[in-house]
Amino acid sequence: xxxxxxxxxxxxxxxxxxxxxxxxxxxxxxxxxxxxxxxxxxxxxxxxxxxxxxxxxxxxxxxxxxxxxxxxxxxxxxxxxxxxxxxxxxxxxxxxxxxxxxxxxxxxxxxxxxxxxxxxxxxxxxxxxxxxxxxxxxxxxxxxxxxxxxxxxxxxxxxxxxxxxxxxxxxxxxxxxxxxxxxxxxxxxxxxxxxxxxxxxxxxxxxxxxxxxxxxxxxxxxxxxxxxxxxxxxxxxxxxxxxxxxxxxxxxxxxxxxxxxxxxxxxxxxxxxxxxxxxxxxxxxxxxxxxxxxxxxxxxxxxxxxxxxxxxxxxxxxxxxxxxxxxxxxxxxxxxxxxxxxxxxxxxxxxxxxxxxxxx
Numbered sequence: 556x557x558x559x560x561x562x563x564x565x566x567x568x569x570x571x572x573x574x575x576x577x578x579x580x581x582x583x584x585x586x587x588x589x590x591x592x593x594x595x596x597x598x599x600x601x602x603x604x605x606x607x608x609x610x611x612x613x614x615x616x617x618x619x620x621x622x623x624x625x626x627x628x629x630x631x632x633x634x635x636x637x638x639x640x641x642x643x644x645x646x647x648x649x650x651x652x653x654x655x656x657x658x659x660x661x662x663x664x665x666x667x668x669x670x671x672x673x674x675x676x677x678x679x680x681x682x683x684x685x686x687x688x689x690x691x692x693x694x695x696x697x698x699x700x701x702x703x704x705x706x707x708x709x710x711x712x713x714x715x716x717x718x719x720x721x722x723x724x725x726x727x728x729x730x731x732x733x734x735x736x737x738x739x740x741x742x743x744x745x746x747x748x749x750x751x752x753x754x755x756x757x758x759x760x761x762x763x764x765x766x767x768x769x770x771x772x773x774x775x776x777x778x779x780x781x782x783x784x785x786x787x788x789x790x791x792x793x794x795x796x797x798x799x800x801x802x803x804x805x806x807x808x809x810x811x812x813x814x815x816x817x818x819x820x821x822x823x824x825x826x827x828x829x830x831x832x833x834x835x836x837x838x839x840x841x842x843x844x845x846x847x848x849x850x851x852x853x854x855x856x857x858x859x860x861x862x863x864x865x866x867x868x869x870x871x872x873x874x875x876x877x878x879x880x881x882x883x884x885x886x887x888x889x890x891x892x893x894x895x896x897x898x899x900x901x902x903x904x905x906x907x908x909x910x911x912x913x914x915x
Contacts, residue, residue, distance in 0.1 A: 559855030562863060568846030569867020573875060575840040584824030588809035590833045592802065593819075597837030599799035599864070603792045606845055611769045612786035617789050621765050626793055629765075632758030633797020639663075639751030640798065646748050649741030660869050661709035662749025669702075670753065671760050698862075705866050705903035711896030712873055713903030715889055720884040755794065755844075759851070762790035766836040787848030792843075803881055825895075842867070863907055870900050 580588045590619030607614040618626070669686070677687040758880075766786040773783035777913050809818045818824070843864070851860040873893060876882060882890055 561860070562642060562686065565851035565860065565863040566854065566867050567865060568843040568850060570871050571839050571846065572843035572868045573871025574793065575726060575836050575843070577875070578836040578839065581832045582829045583830055585818045586813055586822065587781070588813070589818035590829065590836075591804035592836035593830060593833040593904070594840070595799065595806070596803050597834045598840045599795040602838050602841045603788070603795050604902075606708040606785075606841070607788040607792050608673030611786050612772070612791045617765050617768050618793065619761075621752070621768075624761060625762060625764055627792065627796040629758050629762035629793045630797045632754040632761055633794035634801055635751045635754040635797070636758060636794070637798035637801025639748045639754060640803065642744050644750035646741060646745035649744060658709075658713055658745045659748045659752065659788045660865050661706060661713075663752040663865055671756060671814075673902050692914075694910045694914035697913060698907055701903045701907035704906055705862055705900055708866075708896045708903055709869060709900055710849045711892060712869060713896075715893035715896055718859050718889040719882060722889055726884050753757075758794040758797070759787060759790055762793055765789045765793070776797055784849045784853075787851060788845070788859050789842055791848070797840075862903070866900050866903055866907075870897055 560908070570749065578592065579590055590597065590605055604614075627742070672684055672686040672689060675683040676687060684695070689699055694848075768787060769789050770783040770786040773786070820826070847860070847864050850863065876893075881895065
């Protein structure tokens, strides 16, 4: 039952992540960097401490007396994750949305799922799964099998994205960005993004002591109630400080370069709705990790949680693409390929969930 709840929570988080960009489409007359940082202020600075305040009594005290090295490593991983988010945009620019997203999220899933287990193989920590645990236990082998199946699904989604580009070329309505297709540079940037985006998972591990303290406080007040669903909310506050730092600096550079500082007060644009939709996008984005933390508390912060999170994001994002007719004008073979990729990812989720059931 715990594993099932974990899968459900991860799905909700993946749905939030796969859907957060939709409100941005309603922003009118602002440059990308303007609405991105407004939404980001809600994602990384406003909503996280509010969520922590509502769910973890005394969360600020937990952060205040956490040793500086833990805070530093948690913040640095957030900083690196923020760079991964920025290079994500470049990967999509040079490879296309479907191909770039699938490759980057696939790499993020693999690195984020396996590297912590490899690390704990050499630095044993009580309660942490090592790579040996995965290979030597039936449940771990099922998780690894799910990871392999997920990679196959990601490859299929990426293939569908490539097929879509070719179909659009034949149809004669190719976006201008297509002229920037650069496979070598795109793959290089995507690999960098995939590796650095996985740093969010490492940040959760680095700041785990804060989550454990929140969990201990909650258990003391609620004996016999099991794991605290919201324990990671305190860790997110520190990780997202790092993400805010990276994105804020870059967006300010773009505002200066593109002379778009005036967007924030431009009365010729629908300012109120722009701020509302940007805030909605930012808050929706954060909800992915709010529910990720709930799922992680049920499944553990190992390969299972991260791969489920990434898989559901890919699943939801591609499903939105179908629902919003982003695949309009492509061949039936292309549609069949992307649907096959989505179904394979669903199978991967079920296999990973079964692996956690066996572990439980």
